Amino acid sequence: MNKFEALGLKQTLLDAVADLGFENPSEVQEKAIPILLEGETDLVALAQTGTGKTAAFGFPLIQKLQAESRTTQGLILSPTRELCLQITNELKLYSKYEKGVNVVAIYGGASITEQAKQIKRGAQIVVATPGRMKDMIGRRLVDISKIDFCILDEADEMLNMGFFEDIKDILSNTPDEKSTWLFSATMPKEVSVIAKRFMHNPQEITVGAKNSGTDTVQHEYYVVGGRDRYPALKRLADANPDIFSVVFCRTKRDTQRVAEKLIEDGYNAGALHGDLSQNQRDLVMGSFRKKQIQMLVATDVAARGIDVDDITHVINYQLPDEIETYTHRSGRTGRAGKSGISMVIVTRSEMRKIHAIEKKIKRDFISKKIPTGIEICETQLYHLANKIKDTEINKDVENYLPAINEVLEGIDRDELIKKIVSVEFTRFSNYYNKSKDLNSSGPDRERGGDRDDRGGNSRGASSDGSIRYFINIGEKDGYDWMTLKDFLKDKLSLGRDDVFKVDTKDAFSFFNTEAEHTDAILAFFSDYKEDGRFINVEVSKSPEGGRGGGNRGRRRERSGSGGGSGRSGRSSGGGARRGDRNFSKSGASNSGRRRSSGGSSSSGNSSKKKSGFY
Incomplete structure (x- = not known):
């Protein structure tokens, strides 16, 4: 059985789910959808932005509508024009197989008379910003006195933006017997006031700890x-x-x-x-x-x-x-x-x-x-090498190769690579050569001595003897700082706190361990393959990473590019970033x-x- 089907959604909505490519419901969807489909209830759902809240209230709302009726049955209030339009577009995708369902967006900055005409033609769902909705109610261009459902999306954001009075006025124009669904990332006092005044014994669900940040x-x-x-x-x-x-x-x-x-x-x-x-x-x-x-x-x-x-x-x-x-x-x-x-x-x-x-x-x-400066130069060097490696060759270049080869005659491969890379690297190197330390001196915080996942010790420095490593896998290989840390811990049989300062880039990454692990790490990766490709690990040249270990573990067959994935991945979207205006003026950089x-x-x-x- 499809996991969305298990939540109680009807077939037309499941078809829309399949078209959208949704496979597994998010936690807020798993918790909210069955409750909202089961009966007429008020609901307070606390979940962070980006957890799938629109589908959590959108699917139940569409399933409960009476599509044959042209009256407005559902009102969704959202804080901004962008979010209003986004919710509207998503609801249209969810209801693509529902005959007669019409969703209209109401927001400032557009013709109020045209929006009123759209509602009069028949809109079962109205998605609105509070200011424009209050204006339309005042002009009697919209009737929400008979709605069955009222959804407050991003309720805390609306109240933070000063819409408290507007929301109270709008809700005062709705019937008492409606169902009110309130979705919010946090539960400040103003949200509690709205819930107590306009909701009847609401059920409450929380995704993660209340008012907490997401663990991603x-x-x-x-x-x-x-x-x-x-x-x-x-x-x-x-x-x-x-x-x-x-x-x-x-x-x-x-x-x-x-x-x-x-x-x-x-x-x-x-x-x-x-x-x-x-x-x-x-x-x-x-x-x-x-x-x-x-x-x-x-x-x-x-x-x-x-x-x-x-x-x-x-x-x-x-x-x-x-x-x-x-x-x-x-x-x-x-x-x-x-x-x-x-x-x-x-x-x-x-x-x-x-x-x-x-x-x-x-x-x-x-x-x-x-x-x-040296850390930035190192990062940009590897980034440039991988960018060159992944660049598609323009066929038109073939016409110029004879002349170019003549210009470059006598330069061997290694020297040519050094020259190509130096075109960009020298700019960063010159810019950061005498750059000052921007970090404020003195103890970093009142409590000390604890090391967290990525930050080294509480002072954030690597001068305590820890070693910084380069590894030639990154985001385009499917790794982020969490999954790469897990990969290293599992492969190297290290403890949770033994791998830290994990920084993933597009095609490469950096991480730190204590110096005592260096020999074992370089030995393990001296001949290690993942999916048929060698994974290179070497000690970073940056002094921030500590010293020692040399380049043990580096294989001679490595190219001079500093590693990089052979798999396709998202483009970096641009070359090395510039340090200042004069830097940007240089040639084609x-x-x-x-x-x-x-x-x-x-x-x-x-x-x-x-x-x-x-």
């Missing part, structure tokens, strides 16, 4: 001086060549400023904040979903409703004022069963906030160091980097203004 997200913090926030942000981006991230700032002004500086310094960045027009916002979000923008700098309000599953990092350029807001920020990554990383850039005076968030989300933060408007007025590389990195 790794939480890291980096302590820097107040003036080093932006340089730290750039180093974190440079150390993660395949980054696809949301960078959170507290204010619209900071959001625009950071985005403009990133664009000026050659990064694929864009801004998302309340001063953008709806058209500008749509353009930015469209570019982000297409991964033309790799670093989306956003305010909390503007980022509400962003639903992109492949976000690798959330970077807290500044911590929010409310802990619940951090929960929503970190929930933008680690979605749909994937892992993600939430990074926080903090000053020493903000450390108390880290402790408060840890206590609230029931997750420990890992103290990490801002990468050094920035040819693959698109410049996004993102609402930015930056003049890009033509600016004479210094980048402020040093």
Whole structure:
């Protein structure tokens, strides 16, 4: 029996499930769908963003509708236009085999009269933002006095955005005997007030611990001086060549400023904040979903409703004022069963906030160091080598080969490889050659001595004698930091805390162990194959990884590319990231980097203004 069929869904919905490729219901779906199908009940469901909540209420709602009736039977309130449209589109896919079911989206920024016409034609389900719905009720353009179902999606986000009074007014226009389903990531006081006032003995389900963060997200913090926030942000981006991230700032002004500086310094960045027009916002979000923008700098309000599953990092350029807001920020990554990383850039005076968030989300933060210049150069070198290895050959190049061969005559293979790699590597090396240490000095936190999964010891340094290794498998081989750590522990028969600082890139990764394990690790991987391919492990050249071990375990038949997978995987979406504006000007190094408007007025590389990195 299909696992969705076991939940009680009818055949037309199961056909839609099959078309969508859903195989196994998520935890919130397994818990919510049977309850909602069983009877007329109110429900409070607490689950993180990205856990499949739309299907959890969408399938039961569609199954309970009377499709032959044209009256509005279900109202779904969501915090933003983006989420409103997303829910509408998903419900249309769920109900594709339901004859006569019509779903209409109601939101600001579009013609209110046209939306009213769509409802009058017959809409069993209305998905709306609170502000536009209240406006339509006031103008008597919509009647929700006879609805059977009211769903509050992302309830805590709506209330955080100031919709408390609007929601109360809207719910006051609905019948008492309706079923109310409230879905929320957290349970702040305002959500409890709504539940007590407008719900009758609701059943409650919780996915994970109440108000906690998801276990697919790794939480890291980096302590820097107040003036080093932006340089730290750039180093974190440079150390993660395949980054696809949301960078959170507290204010619209900071959001625009950071985005403009990133664009000026050659990064694929864009801004998302309340001063953008709806058209500008749509353009930015469209570019982000297409991964033309790799670093989306956003305010909390503007980022509400962003639903992109492949976000690798959330970077807290500044911590929010409310802990619940951090929960929503970190929930933008680690979605749909994937892992993600939430990074926080903090000053020493903000450390108390880290402790408060840890206590609230029931997750420990890992103290990490801002990468050094040599670490970034090493990462970018391997990234470049794998990019060259995976590049498809353009057939038109054949026409130029005779002349090129003549130019390169007399250069042997090894020297040619060194020259090709040096074209990019030298830029990073020169840029970071005299770069200063951005990490704030002094003890990292009040408690000390504990080591977490990825962060080494609590001081985050590898100078304690631990060894850093390079391994030629990464994300395109199906590994993230969790699964690679498990792989290493199982293969090497090491304990949970013996493998740490596991950092996965697209086609390679790094990890640390204590020096006592080095000989055994290099010996094990000296001739190890996985699916017919040699897995190379060697001691990293970075001093952060410690010294010792030499290059034992390296086989002579290795190519000079620094490893890399022979399997196909997702593209990195761009070349090595640039350290500053002058860096971007060099030749074709920035040819693959698109410049996004993102609402930015930056003049890009033509600016004479210094980048402020040093």
